[in-house]
Amino acid sequence: MSKFLAIVSREWRAYFLSPLAYVILAAFLVMNGMIFAAIIAFLNTPGAPKGQALPFLFTNTYFWIFNLFVVPIITMRLFAEERKAGTIETLLTSPVSETTVVLGKFVGALGFFLTLWAPTLVYVWILRSQTPIDLGPVAAGYLAITMIGAYFLSIGIFASTLTKNQIVAAILGFAMLIPVFSAGLLETLSNDPGKRETFGYFNLWDHMEEFSRGVVDTRRVVYYLSATAFFLFLTTVSLTAKKESP
Amino acid sequence: MIEVEHLTKSFPGRVAVSDVTFRVEPGEIVGFLGPNGAGKTTAMRCLTGFLPPSEGTARVAGFDVVTHSMKARAHLGYLPESAALYPEMRVRDYLAYRARLEGLRGTDVGKRVDEAIASCLLEEVAGRKVENLSRGYRQRTALAGALVHQPPVLILDEPTVGLDPAQIIRIRETIRRLGSERAVLLSTHILPEVDAVCDRVLIIDRGRIVAEGTAAELRTRLAGAPVVRVALTGAVAAREALAALPGVAAVSEEVADGETRVRLECEAGADPREDVFRTAVAKGWILRELARESLSLEDVFVQLTRHEDAAPAAEGSTPLEAAGEGVPS
Numbered sequence: 001m002s003k004f005l006a007i008v009s010r011e012w013r014a015y016f017l018s019p020l021a022y023v024i025l026a027a028f029l030v031m032n033g034m035i036f037a038a039i040i041a042f043l044n045t046p047g048a049p050k051g052q053a054l055p056f057l058f059t060n061t062y063f064w065i066f067n068l069f070v071v072p073i074i075t076m077r078l079f080a081e082e083r084k085a086g087t088i089e090t091l092l093t094s095p096v097s098e099t100t101v102v103l104g105k106f107v108g109a110l111g112f113f114l115t116l117w118a119p120t121l122v123y124v125w126i127l128r129s130q131t132p133i134d135l136g137p138v139a140a141g142y143l144a145i146t147m148i149g150a151y152f153l154s155i156g157i158f159a160s161t162l163t164k165n166q167i168v169a170a171i172l173g174f175a176m177l178i179p180v181f182s183a184g185l186l187e188t189l190s191n192d193p194g195k196r197e198t199f200g201y202f203n204l205w206d207h208m209e210e211f212s213r214g215v216v217d218t219r220r221v222v223y224y225l226s227a228t229a230f231f232l233f234l235t236t237v238s239l240t241a242k243k244e245s246p
Numbered sequence: 247m248i249e250v251e252h253l254t255k256s257f258p259g260r261v262a263v264s265d266v267t268f269r270v271e272p273g274e275i276v277g278f279l280g281p282n283g284a285g286k287t288t289a290m291r292c293l294t295g296f297l298p299p300s301e302g303t304a305r306v307a308g309f310d311v312v313t314h315s316m317k318a319r320a321h322l323g324y325l326p327e328s329a330a331l332y333p334e335m336r337v338r339d340y341l342a343y344r345a346r347l348e349g350l351r352g353t354d355v356g357k358r359v360d361e362a363i364a365s366c367l368l369e370e371v372a373g374r375k376v377e378n379l380s381r382g383y384r385q386r387t388a389l390a391g392a393l394v395h396q397p398p399v400l401i402l403d404e405p406t407v408g409l410d411p412a413q414i415i416r417i418r419e420t421i422r423r424l425g426s427e428r429a430v431l432l433s434t435h436i437l438p439e440v441d442a443v444c445d446r447v448l449i450i451d452r453g454r455i456v457a458e459g460t461a462a463e464l465r466t467r468l469a470g471a472p473v474v475r476v477a478l479t480g481a482v483a484a485r486e487a488l489a490a491l492p493g494v495a496a497v498s499e500e501v502a503d504g505e506t507r508v509r510l511e512c513e514a515g516a517d518p519r520e521d522v523f524r525t526a527v528a529k530g531w532i533l534r535e536l537a538r539e540s541l542s543l544e545d546v547f548v549q550l551t552r553h554e555d556a557a558p559a560a561e562g563s564t565p566l567e568a569a570g571e572g573v574p575s
Contacts (some may be wrong), residue, residue: 006346010332017334086328090391093294094347095320243296 003096004104011078011108012115021112024070028116031062036123043131057120058141058212064205067152068181072173074112075156078105079239080169092243102235106150106157113149117142137214144211147224148204152177154231161238180204247272247399247429248293252302255288262288264453265302272398275425277444278433281551285453286433287327290403293431294324306399320349323397327404327433329388333377337368337387340376341394348395358394365420366390367413381408386417393424400424402432406439418443437544451551464546472515476508476522477535484508487529491521505534 015021039056057063082088091101124138159173160166184203190196200206207220248270255263263285270276278286291297293304295315304311307321332340341359350358363372366386371379376387385408393400405421406414421443424430434440440447441461449457449464457464478484481501488508489497493516498509512518519536526533 002351003347003349006343010335010343014332014334085332086326086330087332089291089296089326089328089330090324090344091347093296093319093322093324093326094344095316095349096347097316243298 003094004100004107007096007101007104008108008111011105012111014077014108015074015112020073024073025116028066028070029119031066032057032120032123035060035062039123039127043127057123058145059205059209063208064181067148068174068177070116071113071149071152072156072159072170072177074109075153075160075173076166076170077160078109078157079160079235080164080166083242084164084166092239098236098239102157102232102239106153106232106235109153109157110146110150113153114146117145117149134214137212140214140216141208141212143216144208144220147221147228148208150228151224151231152180154228154235155180158231158235158238161235161242247307248401248431249305250289250293250302251304253289253292253299253304254301255285255292255297256300261453263292266450266453266455267302268448268455268458270399270429270431272429273425273427274446275421275430275432275444277440277447278431278450279435279437279440279447279547280433280450281435284450284551286450287403288453289450290324290401290431290433294322294401295319321397322399322401323392323395325389325392325400325402325405329385329407331376331384331388331391334375336373336375337379337383337390338363338372340387341390344391345394348397350395358396361396362390362394365393365423367416367420382410382413385409386413389417389420398428400428400430400432402430404434405432406434406436414439437547449547449550456550457546472512472517473539474510474512474517474519474522475535475537475539476510476533478506478508478526479532479534480504480506482506482531484529484531487525488522491518491525492516493518493521 035057042056079088082091092098124133127133155176156169156173159176160169162172163169180202181204184199184201184205184207187196187199187203187206190199201219201223207217210217210220248268250266250268253263253266254261266285266289268276278289280286288297292299293306293311295311295318298312306318309318309321311318335343338359341362342355345355345358363369366389368383368386368390371383371387376384379387385405389402389405392402402421406417409417418439421430421432425443425445432443444461446460447458447464448455457467459467476484476488484506485497485499485508488494488510491510493512494510495513496511498511500507510518510522517538519538522536523533525531
């Protein structure tokens with residue numbers, strides 16, 4: 001366990017030792033600042049329904065664009081950098097299992113992802129002082145962010161084991177996230193109820209709207225957690241296979 | 247401590263390590279010597295569990311590196327050839343991270359890190375970022391990382407590469423000190439290093455061990471007939487008198503720069519130097535030089551790793567074969 005925590009802490013801190021983290025953080029805060037301004041503008045509109053504003057924080061287009069682009073950038077270095085530099089050799093010859101390494105890096109990256117989101121709690125606090133806010137949907141929204149973030153990060157980490165080149169890892173990660181994200185959007189293109197239901201199961205956009213209304217559907221939770229576990233498993237397999245061919 | 251039996255590692259299309267067998271005991275420093283691409287790094291990677299062996303077994307501290315990989319890894323410290331580090335980390339933080347990965351906790355971490363910093367002479371740079379260090383300091387930081395948990399087995403792939411001569415001497419001292427109670431396997435292509443540090447040498451070439459023994463043993467085994475070199479002042483007809491000495495098989499003589507240089511090829515085990523001296527005294531020759539030629543480790547190495555394509559020779563007569571006699575198979 002202490003070895004796992006050593007990896008988590010090193011990975012989380014490594015982000016803040018590179019300029020990339022601050023660029024992402026700054027971009028993220030600019031984006032969310034704009035959304036927050038839009039929420040305030042909405043609230044200032046006469047006749048705006050009270051308590052309906054906050055879901056915008058989670059269900060806008062920027063949210064998805066940001067996640068699709070930024071998650072692969074967060075994860076690209078995790079294994080590609082170690083393989084390029086050769087530090088993977090000391091890491092994998094330490095008495096630490098591949099699974100521990102993968103989970104440690106995953107949790108470290110998830111920690112950074114959540115650190116990006118942490119400042120948005122201030123918005124909740126500010127809005128709460130001005131307008132009634134039901135905290136249930138807010139909690140559900142953050143839960144969804146954590147789970148969808150974990151899902152996307154697991155795909156990005158897998159992509160990072162496939163190459164030594166960080167940029168290639170980021171592009172691969174992005175290329176894998178696009179179908180995962182857009183499969184669900186096919187729901188809107190289909191008239192067949194069976195297909196609609198199938199695609200709906202993968203429709204992250206709609207899921208997010210449900211969560212931000214405070215609906216925590218266990219089918220969604222099962223989908224995210226099992227998909228995350230699946231990609232982390234693939235990552236471990238890929239890492240072990242890479243040992244065979246240096 | 248390190249036991250390797252019939253280890254073979256093949257990659258698609260080539261065999262990197264072929265049927266290698268050797269042991270390293272505690273308190274012993276063994277040098278792994280070979281030209282580039284001979285299979286040193288691959289063999290070491292198999293030992294550390296980074297690469298699975300294709301055939302054969304390897305045990306570290308009694309634990310098989312495949313079936314008891316975790317325990318084997320817990321007993322070894324490994325400095326890879328790349329000596330790769332995380333550039334954004336500070337030296338002390340990096341060593342603490344390595345110590346925690348090895349399972350150390352709490353106050354032990356700081357204590358062991360301090361000891362590693364002291365033994366690898368890193369005090370001056372302990373608080374600096376790795377990316378701002380010179381090559382020599384990085385190499386030493388990587389070495390400190392390999393031994394921070396004080397493992398009973400050390401596997402060091404070219405530990406002194408990139409160091410200046412003063413640093414090399416101090417790191418060799420460190421390795422010697424560590425080797426007094428541990429099993430150390432170090433690879434190098436720097437021959438004087440083997441003489442300076444290692445108790446025993448394994449010469450590996452094209453994936454096979456071609457010779458094994460102490461540096462002195464290898465020299466004697468390959469030196470063939472001993473040669474004694476004599477230089478006398480002036481032009482002296484020394485050939486006949488010297489050829490008559492017991493143990494001398496052949497004599498060649500040349501006169502140059504006002505001195506007579508004689509080369510005596512002797513029978514195996516013979517040492518006619520004292521007889522040469524007495525003869526010179528009796529004959530009134532002025533002796534300028536009297537020396538027995540010994541093969542340098544470079545010569546041994548070159549002879550052993552000379553390939554057929556470079557020096558075409560009949561199979562049975564290559565030095566490679568001659569040296570192979572002493573290799574356990």
